[in-house]
Structure formats: C-alpha cells, structure tokens
Amino acid sequence: MTRGETLPTASDSVKESAMFKQPTPLRARITTWPGRFLLACLLTAFGGTAFGATRAEVPVERAAPAEQIVAAASHAVFTPVLSPDDRQRYRKSFALQKKGKWAAADRQIKKLENPLLIGHLQAQRYLHPTAYRSKFAELRRWLDLYADHPDARRIYKLALHRKPKNTRAPKRPVGVYITGMEKLGAKTETGPPRSAKAQRVFRKLRSQIRHRLRKGRPESAETVLLNQRTNRYLSSIDHDRLQAMLANGYLSQGENEKAHAMAMASLQNSGAALGTTFADAHWTAGQAAWRLHLVDVAATHFQTLAMLKNIAPALKTAGAFWAARNELIQRRPQNVSRWLTVAADYPQAFYGILARRALGLKADYRWDIPHLTREDVGRIEATTRGVRAIALIEIDQTYRAARELRAVAAKPELARPVLALAARFRLPSLSLRLSGLLSNGEGHPGAAYPIPPWIPKEGYAVDRALLYAIMHQESTFNVRAKSPAGAHGLMQLMPRTANLMVRGRPFSGVHRKNLYQPELNLSIGQKFILHLLSNKRVRGNLFLLTASYNAGLGRVTRWQKRMPKDNDALLFIESLPSRETRIFVKRVFRNLWVYRNRLQQSAPSLDAILGGAWPSYVALDNLKDGNEVAEYGN
Incomplete structure (x- = not known):
C-alpha cells in the first residue's frame, strides 16, 4: 500500500467476503452470491453476536495474592x-x-x-x-x-x-524446573540417516541459508546451496529440504514464479520423504500459485495440506481455509463447507476460529479451571x-x-x-506453562488464556483483550522476559521505544531494568499501542498495528509498497516478508478473539475479516472514565 491510499474499515460496505476474495483477474467471474452465502452462515447460527455481549461483563479484579491467601x-x-x-x-x-x-x-x-x-x-x-x-x-x-x-x-x-x-x-x-515446552518434542525427519560429516554440513548450510533469508536475501541464500564444495555431502532429500526453505524465502520477497518452481521441484523429487518440510513446501507452492492466478494448482496444494496428518494445527487449518476460499471463487459452494469443517476442528488456531465463525459454530471454550482443595x-x-x-x-x-x-x-x-x-492466585505465566502439560488432548483454555493481575498505573486506556493478547504472545506473562534484541518485560518494550513514549531517557543504561515493573510496562505499552493506532499510516487498522508492533512501522510501510495490490486482508498477512511477523500477527489475533470470548465480548475484528473489510480497533471495555465505544479509522 502506497502513501495516500485509503484503507477500508469495518464500517465500509462489504462488496466481497475477504474469505472468498480471489486473485484480481478472476474478479469479474464472481457475482454477489458469495457474500450472501457467508452472511447467511453467520446470521443463522449467531444472530449477529457470536462471542457474547457487546460490552465487557467480566470486572477488573484488583485483589492481591496476599489478600487472597488471607481469604x-x-x-x-x-x-x-x-x-x-x-x-x-x-x-x-x-x-x-x-x-x-x-x-x-x-x-x-x-x-x-x-x-x-x-x-x-x-x-x-x-x-x-x-x-x-x-x-x-x-x-x-x-x-x-x-x-x-x-x-x-x-x-x-x-x-x-x-x-x-x-x-x-x-x-x-x-x-528440575518445568518449562512448559516438554510436550512439544522435537520435529521428526524421515529419510536415510546422515553421516557425522553430512550432519555437520547440513546444519551449517541450513544455518547460513536461514540467516540470509531472515535478511531478505534469497539470491544470496541460493548461492550457498549451489556451492559444489559443500553440497556434494548432501543427500538428495536434504538438498530438497533446503531448496524448499529457499522457495519460501522467494515467496516472502514476492518472487512467486521462482518460489513455485523451487517448491514444486522439491515436492516432485522427494515427496513425503521431506518429512516436516513436506507440508511447508505444499503451503509455499499453494500460496505462489494463488498469487500467479493458477487457482487449480493452488487448490491441489491447499487440499493436500488440509488432509495431511500429524502436522501443526496452524498449517493444517491454513491449508483447509484457503482450500475453501479457492472452491468458492471457482463457484463450487457445495465443497466449501467440507474444507471449512476441517479447519474448524482446531478452535484455538487463527484459521480455525475464522472457519468456525463462517460455519456458524459456537465459540465454545470451557473456562473452568481445576478446583483448589485442601488436599x-x-x-x-x-x-x-x-x-x-x-x-x-x-x-x-x-x-x-x-x-x-x-x-x-x-x-x-x-x-x-x-x-x-x-x-x-493469578500466576499467569505459570498457568500458561502448565496448561500444555496437562491438556491430555482436550486443552485447558482457562489456564492457557489466564487473566493477569496487573493494571496500568493510570488504568486501562486500551481494551484488556488486546493487551492480554499481545502479552500472551510477547512474554507469556513473564514479567522478567528479555529478548536477545533487548526488549523488556510483559509487553517486550525496547528502552528506546519506552523513552520515546515518556519523552526523556528514564530507561537508558542501568535504568532499563525499571521496565520489568509490570504496571509501568503495561502503562507504556498501551501508550505505544495508542501511538500506533493514531498514526496516519495505521489509522486504527489492527493488522497494521500488530505487524508494526512486531516489526516496526517503518519496515511495515516499506513492505506494503511491494506487496500485492488487490486489497485482500488475509493475503496481506500471508505476504508479510518476515515469518516471525506473520506468526506474530496471527497468534495475537487468535489470542484477541479467545480473550474477547473469555471477557464475554463480541469480536468485531473477526466479523470484519470474514466480511471483506480490514479489521479496525473497536474498544469494548467500559473504560475507567465511562467513555462510550471508541472506534479508530472510521
């Protein structure tokens, strides 16, 4: 998006569903029935509100743990x-x-x-x-x-x-201390075992390629793979794994033809022997084909991905949801619900939540937690x-x-x-760590999405659901979290950003440790969110807000200039060059929607995305001074 373009907002009239938006050359083939079909799905099951009341009905709790101990x-x-x-x-x-x-x-x-x-x-x-x-x-x-x-x-x-x-x-x-990651295990790979030499070479090349791809330099990464002195130790399967990584790097830079060709070469040469890379290669090939308007080719990859077993829910639901989008733009509505149903089986994934909403399925989270007994x-x-x-x-x-x-x-x-x-006693970081260990396949939403006890010094100026969503992803509610880049605390604030928000240098040098104070960190964090929301390049757009919070507003603005121009909000997310930022945005939105449910609020951003609009920030909390609902960007 270039400077001066106007972002659509939640209040714009919906001409097409974002879920069913097609590549530009096919747009003339679409009539108005997809929007009516989606609207009917939504209204039939939800009557207009899927996530509960419009205003928050869960009060802000202020009891300190010590007071709870006495009680x-x-x-x-x-x-x-x-x-x-x-x-x-x-x-x-x-x-x-x-x-x-x-x-x-x-x-x-x-x-x-x-x-x-x-x-x-x-x-x-x-x-x-x-x-x-x-x-x-x-x-x-x-x-x-x-x-x-x-x-x-x-x-x-x-x-x-x-x-x-x-x-x-x-x-x-x-x-021994639990980390909360014990159940995840290591990714498994198939294929013949490597010799010690081959293992060292593979890991070294993979590290070099990843480094160059993170820098946005797929051509440089490709020269690493083409180096005859080192790649002669690679098996054909390992070569294709690294080639699939390169394909995704080219996709991230908008070089769709090369991305599709390399992903297809890896799939054709090694197929399922790629192991965990097999699913990634199908996703890359499907996204590249979609952007090249090869809708039949894209459908094959998305459908294959949706039917794979033992892959990450985020990737499986993405394949299924995009398969549903593909079926609808090809005017095969009878197949849409099949793929949405596959995605809807995962109600805590970004695309799973979207699919359940589109199908009219209730967001049914069990917020009960284990009862604490004297025993x-x-x-x-x-x-x-x-x-x-x-x-x-x-x-x-x-x-x-x-x-x-x-x-x-x-x-x-x-x-x-x-x-x-x-x-x-509201120890949110510990609750989150333990939730995965005790899930037994069913999950503990009440523990996985805890309500933290901290309140910004001046009270809430941003909805709790959004603050909780960002904290959940940024720090997992660890007040002492520190990133390798130097971000501190609950909202992972850089000292430079914090200084900018308070107009001075109170967090420079040894004083940056003050950012570990939870209430202060939250206070500055919400100031930064409001600063981004009011920026003329964001104007309340939640996708741009979350991407900018992670990658920086300047970088997101540069990315927009070379991204697809067809105004597809979901394609915008999948076109972000940074894998970290793509994951961040989708996880924050997932967290936002789940917290909206826990706080008994509606989810206007969810309906906006399914309705063809870019999601705008809409405040639903009863703010400290009794302000009515505030909307940005309209």
Missing part, C-alpha cells in the same frame, strides 16, 4: 506460613533491598521470626544489578545452603566468574519449595513464588495441584 485461610483452604509481623518485615526487607538500602533492610531481617525466605533475600542482594557487588565467599556460602532455590543457576554462574584460582568450586544447583494445598505444602512458594505469595513476591512452583510441578503428580494454585 482462603478463612475458608480453611490455607494455613498462612508467615505470621502477620513477619509478612510485614519481609515486604519491607525486599522493598528496601530493591533500593539498595542494606542497613535498613538488615534491621528488618534481624527481627524475623521465620527464616524461611532468607535465601531469597540474600539472592536479591547478591544479584542486585547496581548497588551491591557480591564476593565469591558469599556466593559459595549461599550455594552451600540454598542450591535448590530458583536463583541458584545465576548465582552459580556468577560464582564461577568470581572464583579465585586454587579455590574449591561452589556447589552446583540442584532440581491439593497439603500436597504442595509437603514439599520445601511449596512452603516457600506459599510464603512468597503471602508477601506478594509472586514472580519468585511461580519459579519455586515450577520445580514443584516437575513431579507429574503435583502438576495439577500447582495449576489449581496458580489459577487461584
């Missing part, structure tokens, strides 16, 4: 670990140490009756980024006493760095880490508590009780 104790679920006086002393000690006030903190620590959390207090001190330089003897002594604490790995690494020569090594950390608490309290975690919750040190509970949940029999506790 739970009154119902005989919990017996508080710390006395009221110790809770106050620990809170003051952590707060004083955060500011580097060691003497004042020591006075509080000396008054403690229960030393249970001394290890955490010492870890905070020894790892302080600016106000304390720990000695090797302190670190070694700490590891002798507290090697099972969550900070043990960091302290061990620091101790090795400061260890004098000819000095006894410190004790190693002990314990659950007893099993957690039977572990040393569990007792420490509950004590930390009592003094609002929830980040430290969640890290302790990750070790408790490493025992399979304790994972469900820990999930119940995490949900009860």
